Amino acid sequence: MHQEAAARDGSPMESATAPSDAGDALTATVRGLLPSLTPAAARIASLIVADPAQVARSTISELSALAGTSESSIVRTARALGFAGYPELRLALAASAARQGPKTTLSSGITPQDSAEEVVAKLVHTESQAVLETATQLDPDQLRGAVAAVCGGGQLHIAGVGASGLVAQDLQQKLARIGRPCHAHGDSQSALTSAVLLGPGDVFLVVSHSGESRDVLEPLRRAADEGAATVVITNHPLSTAARLADWVLVSAGRETTFRPGAMASRISQLVVVDCLFVCVAQHTYEMSSRALRLTHQALEGDREH
Secondary structure, eight states: OOOOOGGGTTOOOOOOSOOOTTOOHHHHHHHHHGGGSOHHHHHHHHHHHHOHHHHHHSOHHHHHHHHTOOHHHHHHHHHHTTOSSHHHHHHHHHHHHHHHOSOOGGGSOOOTTOOHHHHHHHHHHHHHHHHHHHHHHOOHHHHHHHHHHHTSSSOEEEEOOTHHHHHHHHHHHHHHHTTOOOEEEOSHHHHHHHHTTOOTTOEEEEEOSSSOOHHHHHHHHHHHHTTOEEEEEESOTTSHHHHHOSEEEEOOOOOBTTBOHHHHHHHHHHHHHHHHHHHHHHHTHHHHHHHHHHHHHHHHHHHHO
């Protein structure tokens, strides 16, 4: 299965973003791992996401009291995040807090009292931070592996339901435009019947915010069983889908008030899709540039009529 991401193999991730109050690589990684942690570890991780500066200032005894967990749970959580122990985690969180800068009202959730201007400002702020955090979570090695698989000559099927289905369709349309035939499936039955017909050299790509949607997990398992290469775009690198896949592309959408997971994930997933598409176009430059030229000419000719 896929190579483990930095936060999962014992090496804390480096930040690739400018200072922001939405967090950097470390807090984005912790947020993505939250659903896969034990209850005790999740309480510690929630404190890290909410206020890394406070955790960095806290001794292990103080954090134990804040989280309602044992000190040994804190040590295990630090190691699960790729650190030797809590002192190393504190140092990383202090650096993370410094990069984030002071909190602003834009970081808070949308309330019923917010004006239209405030809603626009908060949404733009949150989505721009999701884009930046996705850049810190997208492992270049995983991306290169996914690109190599997609550039192969076999069948390519893409699956996603709900909002993730719209992202799957977007990728399908982009790849078709550069001459890479592929199929997008927005329901489990269509995805499953296609997955069982795949084999070595083929690719099955799943888009799933949670990585736990039953609509895509069974098709993903069957495609892997048949020997197809498997790629997953997900917000949760320890999800079932991520564990099943050969290549995992991690997005970093976040939920806020009036903004459920499906909506929060879309922008960050589209960033991953664009990165995948552009890299594929780079690796198939002659074919892609010719296809883009021909399709552009066809559309221009259609507009003249």
